[in-house]
Amino acid sequence: MLNWYEKNKRDLPWRHHSDPYAIWVSEIMLQQTQVATVIPYYLRFLERFPNMASLAKAKESEVLQYWSGLGYYRRARLLHRGVQKVWQENAGILPQEIESLKGLPGIGPYTAGAIASIAFGQAAPLVDGNVVRVLSRYFGLKGHAKSPELLRTLWEIAAILVSPSRPGDFNQGLMELGATVCRTRLPACERCPLAKGCVALNSQDPEAFPETPPLPKTLKLTRLAAVAQRGETILLVQAQHQRWFQGLWGLPGEFLDREADDEGLLSHLSQAYPGLKFSRMVALPATRHAITHHRITTQAWSLQVSGKLTPNPSFKKMRFFPKGALPSLALPNFDRKVLQAGGFCP
DNA sequence: CAATCGTGGCG
DNA sequence: TCGCCAAGATT
Structure with missing residues (x-):
């Protein structure tokens, strides 16, 4: 996984930053939103709000202005509140503890794991849509992509798998693999470093994992x-x-x-x-x-x-x-x- | 727990 | 045109 990621990772704007704040912003923008959509918003946002101080001092209306068009606007308000909270209550220092991160507005289990592993190098697991796909296919796990039972299992597996020495690269590698190779439709199994042991591939129908939950009527x-x-x-x-x-x-x-x-x-x-x-x-x-x-x-x-x-x-x-x-x-x-x-x- | 929130791209 | 989907958190 680590070798594959090293050779195949995309050059993305937030990978140029080691600043936890910049990684925080990227993780919030990437929630339920594809990389290509996020990039221009991310660049503009960081140019206007390059650090916690600038975002903490900004009016919510201006934060929303820079978020306009990106959708899920609650994310912007919660990020703003979260940064203000860190700025006021923690001297502008983002906490490193998973549980402390989860206590911040807009930061849930995934984002806490992402910040802890990518920004702080902690051996914390994470499970997002990509990880659900990669691991449910690799291990041939049954269950809907959002079923609490499958997710509990996946968090446990991710915690066992995460590299203690390079957790950020491992987690990003898993997600990168899901985004570029182990895609929802038309997975490129011939390019997959995990093909050998993949239960879904050996079952001849990798797309059957994870199961898709019924969608609400339009x-x-x-x-x-x-x-x-x-x-x-x-x-x-x-x-x-x-x-x-x-x-x-x-x-x-x-x-x-x-x-x-x-x-x-x-x-x-x-x-x-x-x-x-x-x-x-x-x-x-x-x-x-x-x-x-x-x-x-x-x-x-x-x-x-x-x-x-x-x-x-x-x-x-x-x-x-x-x-x-x-x-x-x-x-x-x-x-x-x-x-x-x-x-x-x- | 299950429903809900935005948007763009793809087949 | 339309269904489906994407680096989830909140209530």
């Missing part, structure tokens, strides 16, 4: 949204109690269980934003977006606003932003797609 939703303009500005609201995108800015609107129509949007807007008057509605191209198992079609309208905004308790903030500010705002791609389709944003 739900279709319709959403109304407004690109409400006053001069060269656009009305945005900050999600506070909504189900999705807490803390981010977004277009005003609502979800429906029926067909979208402009009258529905007008009645929603007049109720949610008392004091404002809307006119000159023009339908924008419908956009589609998926959030976990939801498939959402957004029908948006462009319209003009007049009148004075009365604060609404369901939103923390409502503001008119200049169009030029849109690219650097913490917006979910969900809304960025609407703005781009309407030509309001590059």
Whole structure:
């Protein structure tokens, strides 16, 4: 494993760092997110927040701005809180103990093992999606990829296997193998250093491991949204109690269980934003977006606003932003797609 | 424990 | 077009 990793590891930005903070950031961004997606976000984030001090002092809104488009925004808020906690309560020194790491916001069993082994050289195991795949295939273990029983077994195996002398390389090697060779579909078993003893390969169907759990049914939703303009500005609201995108800015609107129509949007807007008057509605191209198992079609309208905004308790903030500010705002791609389709944003 | 959170890419 | 999936944590 160690020899294979040494020869085959990819040149990734976070592998240029030995700073535990930089590794921490990479591990949070990589949660449920592929390497290629993370790289540009990681580079920008570290350029703006090169150390704990800069991130600890930053406003959450700016942290979210740099996370905008990467998804799973709770990760950004928890990372921010975690860094602030270390900065304030531990003199900016990241603890090395697994249990202490797990006590930090956003750091669970996997990330604690990753930081302990990669940043601190401790012989700590880790189990992520790659490790589940590699080990369940190699040992021919039954059970769904997320079943607690299989995961318990895998953590025990990983703890036995981890190299005491080079735990970080071993753990990264296991994950690298899962990402590049022992892939979910079309595993490249001919290139695998573990092929000889692999139970799944010898069973002729490596893809049968791990078993795939049943997925939740996809739900279709319709959403109304407004690109409400006053001069060269656009009305945005900050999600506070909504189900999705807490803390981010977004277009005003609502979800429906029926067909979208402009009258529905007008009645929603007049109720949610008392004091404002809307006119000159023009339908924008419908956009589609998926959030976990939801498939959402957004029908948006462009319209003009007049009148004075009365604060609404369901939103923390409502503001008119200049169009030029849109690219650097913490917006979910969900809304960025609407703005781009309407030509309001590059 | 099981459901949930975003997004882009792939076949 | 659509289902499936990816360096998980939280509630």
